[in-house]
Amino acid sequence: MPDLLLDVQGLETQFKTPDGVVYAVNGVSFGLNEGETLGIVGESGCGKTVTMLSVLRLIPSPPGKITAGKAFFFGQDLLQMSNEEIRHVRGAQISMVFQDPMTSLNPVLTIGLQLTESLILHLGMDKKQALVRAAELLETVGIPKAKDRLSDYPHQFSGGMRQRVMIAMALSCSPQILIADEPTTALDVTIQAQIIELVKRLRDELGMAIIWITHDLGVVAGLAQRVIVMYGGYIIEEAPVNELYSNLQHPYTIGLMGSLPRLDEEGHHRLISIDGQPPVLYEKPNQCPFVPRCKYAIERCWKENPALEMVGQNHRAACWVDTKTGSAR
Amino acid sequence: MAEDNVILRVDNLVKHFPITRGIIVQKQIGAVHAVDGISFEVKRGETLGLVGESGCGKSTTGRTVLQLYRPTSGSVVFDGVDLVKIKGEELRHMRRKMQMIFQDPYASLNPRMTVGEIVGESLVVHKIAKKNEIEERVANLLELVGLNPAFSSRYPHEFSGGQRQRIGVARALALQPALIVCDEPISALDVSIQAQVVNLLEDLQKQFNLTYLFIAHDLSMVRHISKHVAVMYLGVLVEMTDRDELYSQPLHPYTQALLSAIPIPDPVADSKRQRTILEGDVPSPVNPPSGCRFRTRCPIAEAQCAESRPEFRELRPAHFVACHLAK
Numbered sequence: 001m002p003d004l005l006l007d008v009q010g011l012e013t014q015f016k017t018p019d020g021v022v023y024a025v026n027g028v029s030f031g032l033n034e035g036e037t038l039g040i041v042g043e044s045g046c047g048k049t050v051t052m053l054s055v056l057r058l059i060p061s062p063p064g065k066i067t068a069g070k071a072f073f074f075g076q077d078l079l080q081m082s083n084e085e086i087r088h089v090r091g092a093q094i095s096m097v098f099q100d101p102m103t104s105l106n107p108v109l110t111i112g113l114q115l116t117e118s119l120i121l122h123l124g125m126d127k128k129q130a131l132v133r134a135a136e137l138l139e140t141v142g143i144p145k146a147k148d149r150l151s152d153y154p155h156q157f158s159g160g161m162r163q164r165v166m167i168a169m170a171l172s173c174s175p176q177i178l179i180a181d182e183p184t185t186a187l188d189v190t191i192q193a194q195i196i197e198l199v200k201r202l203r204d205e206l207g208m209a210i211i212w213i214t215h216d217l218g219v220v221a222g223l224a225q226r227v228i229v230m231y232g233g234y235i236i237e238e239a240p241v242n243e244l245y246s247n248l249q250h251p252y253t254i255g256l257m258g259s260l261p262r263l264d265e266e267g268h269h270r271l272i273s274i275d276g277q278p279p280v281l282y283e284k285p286n287q288c289p290f291v292p293r294c295k296y297a298i299e300r301c302w303k304e305n306p307a308l309e310m311v312g313q314n315h316r317a318a319c320w321v322d323t324k325t326g327s328a329r
Numbered sequence: 330m331a332e333d334n335v336i337l338r339v340d341n342l343v344k345h346f347p348i349t350r351g352i353i354v355q356k357q358i359g360a361v362h363a364v365d366g367i368s369f370e371v372k373r374g375e376t377l378g379l380v381g382e383s384g385c386g387k388s389t390t391g392r393t394v395l396q397l398y399r400p401t402s403g404s405v406v407f408d409g410v411d412l413v414k415i416k417g418e419e420l421r422h423m424r425r426k427m428q429m430i431f432q433d434p435y436a437s438l439n440p441r442m443t444v445g446e447i448v449g450e451s452l453v454v455h456k457i458a459k460k461n462e463i464e465e466r467v468a469n470l471l472e473l474v475g476l477n478p479a480f481s482s483r484y485p486h487e488f489s490g491g492q493r494q495r496i497g498v499a500r501a502l503a504l505q506p507a508l509i510v511c512d513e514p515i516s517a518l519d520v521s522i523q524a525q526v527v528n529l530l531e532d533l534q535k536q537f538n539l540t541y542l543f544i545a546h547d548l549s550m551v552r553h554i555s556k557h558v559a560v561m562y563l564g565v566l567v568e569m570t571d572r573d574e575l576y577s578q579p580l581h582p583y584t585q586a587l588l589s590a591i592p593i594p595d596p597v598a599d600s601k602r603q604r605t606i607l608e609g610d611v612p613s614p615v616n617p618p619s620g621c622r623f624r625t626r627c628p629i630a631e632a633q634c635a636e637s638r639p640e641f642r643e644l645r646p647a648h649f650v651a652c653h654l655a656k
Binding site: 043044158160161188189190191192193194196197215216217218219220221222241242245246255256257258259260261262263264268270271272273274275277278 | 382383489491492519520521522523524525527528531546548549550552553554576586587588589590591592593594595596597598599600604606607608610611
């Protein structure tokens, strides 16, 4: 295996709540290659956002706690760094774009001030240089009259424009990794298409690696090279994008695809729904976390939690059943 | 086009919201042109999908049809009665036959009422069932939407999003309506739960011969559930036709762009597609563009598009489109 840019091993994160400890992330391991786009897919509460927040140590603690795991970035474990050290990584080498462009910008500061903050902090620019660079960045993300707009406040921008500003901010220090947490979920489809096109262009120009967190299997299909599917705090399937969509292995991924109506479908099919609802794990399960909703379940699924294992070329899945034949692996 | 089985006919519906200035003496200084002259009809037992981006007026249309907003002008003929002309007890009587399912299952259920009270409220209000019957009716309704009847004494916060939306469906069904306006009923739900609710809506439609006005921004879901689809942009309808025709032969440039913007969950098919990426944002409905509303973002706009508003014409049989240039 070539050297990984980011290598996460056995990550576990828990939250203390009044109802008990919630096991949000349970032993998640994955790697990210240089310049690669990795999609992380799952429904709300599956741990996809918490995983990435844990890697950047942005989990509020308490109540959250990273209880195990390593996250190597250029040979250094992000989880062992001092607060001072990780501050130099965050925003500079690994940066993040958040879901809601309406609430993740500070409404009482101008766009210019918010954009120059990291330039001054991480790159040691003075204010003048930083403002020039900020205007360049806004232009890169396709905001017209960039220079004049630096003194505008977030409410003067539309949703799509705000997300462009967020992306400009994330790119300001030329990061190696851009983590995008559902950046288009709050946007309309035509605006979503604009943002995805923009990210693709920037990726080709700047060559950074991207981790794209989403619940939308459609967005990931056109963007990512490799996809991880999460459920109940576990990675349950992982494969290169073409392999995944042509050869679904895990019952949950199969169900998820079946529940999507498709624009290119012929005739009218009833949607395949997954009964029940996603779990909140108050204890680590000693069964497969998906088994209460699974159509393929066999006896073993209720007794042991399957590990993520190779099921094909670069294709890993965590399931006791071979869903192609319906019998035990 | 008058046919007997048309249950809802909306004609030239307009809804403007006034913008006022001043606290004591209010002066109108403008208007939000939320819905600006739209016409469509829905046949009994069918589903009309109404799609568009946020702020295009699709929810306002739904609410104006139900007379939750009174229209500025136009008519809404439902079951042979023009709802715009009636009021008071007469309108209240008509309301029994038309119900709504709301978008946000967290905000549309009163947190201080039990599920039984929520679902049974309309039965009490319209004095349809006696007190002792209500409990049984509620239990039946809950069962119908796939909830345990024993839940009727619980409060909304004890339920998940998908279950709450089922409660909303049960409430809408309580009066045995003919028409249900579904205002983005699934967009707040997770993918696997969305399919459950859509399947439920389809089953209920078959069982009770319900008519749906299904409002959504998700074109693939609308395609799945609707028989006819109307596309809305900035207060006007730009295209309306049979679902298969719309998706295979979209005539309006906005519909074409909208369709091409939807990601397909298949990397091979997705990479083969021709993409039209629209530039810019939807203009403000306070001051909509002259002529064709879409011309500011339209890839093929010409001079005439700014001058006159394109007529909503039947370009092909049962295929309406509002564009000067569509052929």
